[in-house]
Amino acid sequence: MEYKREDIPFRPEYKELETRSEKTILLIYKKNHMLLLKARKNVEAPDEKEHPELKKGIKEKFFMGYFREVPCYCTEWQEKVPIPEAFEWVYLNDASWIGDKNFFFTCVRGRTFLNWHHASRFCGYCGEQTTFKEDERAKRCLGCGNVSYPHIAPAIIVGVTKGDKLLLAHNANFPEGLYSIIAGYVEQGESLEQAVRREVEEEVGIKVKNIKYYGSTPWYNGDSLMLGFTAEYESGEITVDHEEIVDANWYDKDNFPILPSPISIAHQIITDLLGLSK
Ligand SMILES: [Zn+2]
Known part of the structure; x- marks a missing residue:
């Protein structure tokens, strides 16, 4: 027996290169909920360029790679800002994801990316700040140079x-x-x-x-x-x-x-x- 699902059409990248894509996917989280379009047929994350109104509510965003060749960012929502009318929060454990497992697992990537980012702002060895490496999914300490990888x-x-x-x-x-x-x-x-x-x-x-x-x-x-x-x-x-x-x-x-x-x-x-x- 095998737990079968399609290959994930997600390509991790660490530094955004120039892209011809006109779209940008924004994965926006509030704990284990995601901000999705209400009118979605299935599960659909907002395109940042189509929804400039999201800019006022999101925190710092991070480049993750490409989902079906569209640049993909993850970020979190500022608690006190109301969400725009066209959007709603959807729990990551919701059954509606079954329609697009590939997108669900991309959303898991985003959530775990942010968890890692929050937990690794400072070096566990010397306490100095860390910075993202540009050639792999890792962070380097600005003090002692220690390289740390995402916690799995x-x-x-x-x-x-x-x-x-x-x-x-x-x-x-x-x-x-x-x-x-x-x-x-x-x-x-x-x-x-x-x-x-x-x-x-x-x-x-x-x-x-x-x-x-x-x-x-x-x-x-x-x-x-x-x-x-x-x-x-x-x-x-x-x-x-x-x-x-x-x-x-x-x-x-x-x-x-x-x-x-x-x-x-x-x-x-x-x-x-x-x-x-x-
Ligand atoms: Zn250090």
Whole structure:
């Protein structure tokens, strides 16, 4: 099984060169929401040249590269400025993105770019200011010259099966009624397979076998790279800590709770393992 999606038509660049494109895409964020045109048929970011009224609301903008050969910038909205009438905020986890996954993953790039920029204004070694490098996605310290790269945190996510049943758990941070598969960050010095075994055992108290790689996807929360796996139940009884995981159980295709957003790899793994994929 593979988590399939089209190749992303995004070309990262670090310094904007002269372009013949008449358009400019502006990815505008407010936390995990994006400013999009209300009248969009699908998901559509504003063209800066078509919407000069956006200038009064945006903060400093950063060049990211080209989306379908159109120069692409990311920025944030100033909190006190009202948004123009033609626009609305759309949550990054909204199901409407399913119509254009390529654009969604470009928006994930923008969000994580800004997260990185905010967290790396100053050097972690000497405390001096940093500046963007022009030949790669990195920053150089103006004091000691240290070069730092964007922070990407690998996290495993695993669908555990027992016959035709799938383990789903409700995390304390989830919206009410929503269940998903087990996930967690990889520890330093740990292999992905070890992370899968450890997370499943820590969160629901069972052992798993036959761990297989499924596919991966970038995600905007925690700047993570989600590495999907499938595994089979080996032994143990489900026990939850009632702190991180509130409830967990085995579900089948005729009986399952509310699932995560269709844009997520969790949803893809769950529907595949339950045999619900179209
Ligand atoms: Zn430094």
